[in-house]
Amino acid sequence: MLVGWDITGQCNLSCIYCYNRKYYEQHKSSDIDSTTIKAIFMDMINTETRVTYIQFLGGEPFFRKDILDILHECDRHEIDFGIATNGTLLDNEKIKRLCEFTHLKNVCFSIDSYYAKTANKLCGQGTWEKSVHNLSRLLDARKKHTVSFNIGIESVLTRYNTKHIDATIEWASSLGVDYWACDSLKKPFGLLTKTDITLLHSEVFDIGRKIALVAAELPGFDIRIDWGLPLFKSYINSIAGRDICGGVEKRCSAGSKSVWVGNTGCVQPCAYTNNFNEFRSDIVEELNIKKIDLSLINLPFHDIIHSCYFKDFYRFAHTISAKRKYDLCSRCEFIDICEICPLDIMHYGERCTKSCLEFLRWRNQHG
Numbered sequence: 001m002l003v004g005w006d007i008t009g010q011c012n013l014s015c016i017y018c019y020n021r022k023y024y025e026q027h028k029s030s031d032i033d034s035t036t037i038k039a040i041f042m043d044m045i046n047t048e049t050r051v052t053y054i055q056f057l058g059g060e061p062f063f064r065k066d067i068l069d070i071l072h073e074c075d076r077h078e079i080d081f082g083i084a085t086n087g088t089l090l091d092n093e094k095i096k097r098l099c100e101f102t103h104l105k106n107v108c109f110s111i112d113s114y115y116a117k118t119a120n121k122l123c124g125q126g127t128w129e130k131s132v133h134n135l136s137r138l139l140d141a142r143k144k145h146t147v148s149f150n151i152g153i154e155s156v157l158t159r160y161n162t163k164h165i166d167a168t169i170e171w172a173s174s175l176g177v178d179y180w181a182c183d184s185l186k187k188p189f190g191l192l193t194k195t196d197i198t199l200l201h202s203e204v205f206d207i208g209r210k211i212a213l214v215a216a217e218l219p220g221f222d223i224r225i226d227w228g229l230p231l232f233k234s235y236i237n238s239i240a241g242r243d244i245c246g247g248v249e250k251r252c253s254a255g256s257k258s259v260w261v262g263n264t265g266c267v268q269p270c271a272y273t274n275n276f277n278e279f280r281s282d283i284v285e286e287l288n289i290k291k292i293d294l295s296l297i298n299l300p301f302h303d304i305i306h307s308c309y310f311k312d313f314y315r316f317a318h319t320i321s322a323k324r325k326y327d328l329c330s331r332c333e334f335i336d337i338c339e340i341c342p343l344d345i346m347h348y349g350e351r352c353t354k355s356c357l358e359f360l361r362w363r364n365q366h367g
Contacts, residue, residue, distance in 0.1 A: 001051050002258040004271060008059040009263040030264045034066040038073050040296045045077045047302040054081045062089040068097050075101045082106030086123065088130040095138050099145040106150045109135050113161040114171030122160055139176055152179040159196050162207050169214045169223060179222035201358045208236045215240035230334040232359050249337045252317055259305065265296040267304045269313045329353060
C-alpha cells in the first residue's frame with residue numbers, strides 16, 4: 001500500500017499559488033501531533049494491509065519542528081518514504097539527518113522554473129535562491145556520505161513558466177539531480193486565477209511535445225510527465241524514444257494500492273477526493289457517493305481501507321467510463337485501457353473524447 005500524506009497544513013511561504021496565510025493559521029492546530037503519528041505508524045506496521053511507502057507532502061513538511069522525529073519513526077519501522085519540499089528550510093542539521101536515514105528513497109524539490117524571477121514571482125522573493133542553494137548542499141552531502149536516495153525537481157505548470165519549460169529541464173539536468181517531473185494545477189490557489197492555470201488543449205499538446213523533444217536530447221536524464229490521455233502519452237513517448245509518461249497503460253490505483261492522508265489524519269481513496277464534498281456527474285448516472293471522513297485517530301488503518309466507503313469508491317472510479325457514448329472510442333487502440341475517472345473529468349469539466357478529438361486534429365497539423 002502506497003500512502004500520500006499531507007503531514008502539515010502549514011506553509012512557510014506566501015506563495016502566489018498557496019492558500020493564504022489565514023488558511024494556514026486556521027489549520028495550524030489541526031496537524032496531528034507526533035505522539036499520535038507514532039501510534040499510527042505502529043498500527044500501519046501491524047495491520048494486514050502492509051504500508052510499503054509513504055510520500056510526505058504539505059504544506060511544507062519542514063515547517064513542522066518535529067518532522068525529523070517523524071521521519072525517524074518511519075525509518076525505525078522500516079517503512080520506505082520520500083518527502084516533497086521547497087527546500088528553503090533545510091539547514092546543516094536537517095541535511096545531515098536526511099543522509100542518515102536508511103529508508104529515505106526520494107527528496108523532491110518544488111522549483112517551478114530555472115529562471116529566478118519567474119520562480120520568485122510564484123513563490124515569494126528570495127525563495128528560488130534558497131531552494132537552489134539547499135538543493136546543491138543536499139546533492140553534495142549525498143555524495144559525501146555515499147547514500148543513494150533520489151533527489152529531483154518538480155515544476156507545476158502555469159502560464160508563468162511554460163514558455164521556458166525546456167530550459168528548466170536542461171537546467172535541472174545540469175545540476176546533477178536524478179529526475180525532473182511536472183504536474184498541473186487543477187484548482188486556482190491564493191492569488192492565482194483560473195485563467196492563470198488553465199491551458200488550452202493545444203498549449204498542453206505543445207508543452208508535451210517540447211518536453212518530449214528535450215527528453216530525446218537527454219536520453220540519460222529521467223523525465224516524468226503524469227498527465228494526458230493514453231493517445232497523447234503514446235505520441236509523446238514515441239517522440240522521446242522512451243516512456244516518460246509513467247506508463248501509457250497505467251490505471252488508477254485509487255482504493256486499491258494507494259490512499260491519501262490529510263494533515264488531520266483523515267484518509268481518502270485518492271487526492272482528488274479532498275476537493276469534493278460529494279461526487280456527482282452526469283456520467284455517473286444515478287450513483288452518488290458522499291465524502292466520508294475516516295480518521296486514523298479513531299479507526300485502525302486496515303478497517304478504513306476495507307470499509308464500505310472505500311469499496312464503493314473503488315467501484316465508482318473503475319466502472320464508470322466516459323467512452324461508452326462515443327463511436328470514436330470503439331475504434332481507438334486504447335479502448336481497453338482508457339477509462340477516465342469521473343473525478344478527473346469533473347476537474348476539467350469535460351469528457352475525455354473531446355480532448356482526444358482535439359489532439360487528433362492537433363497531431364494532423366503538427367505531424
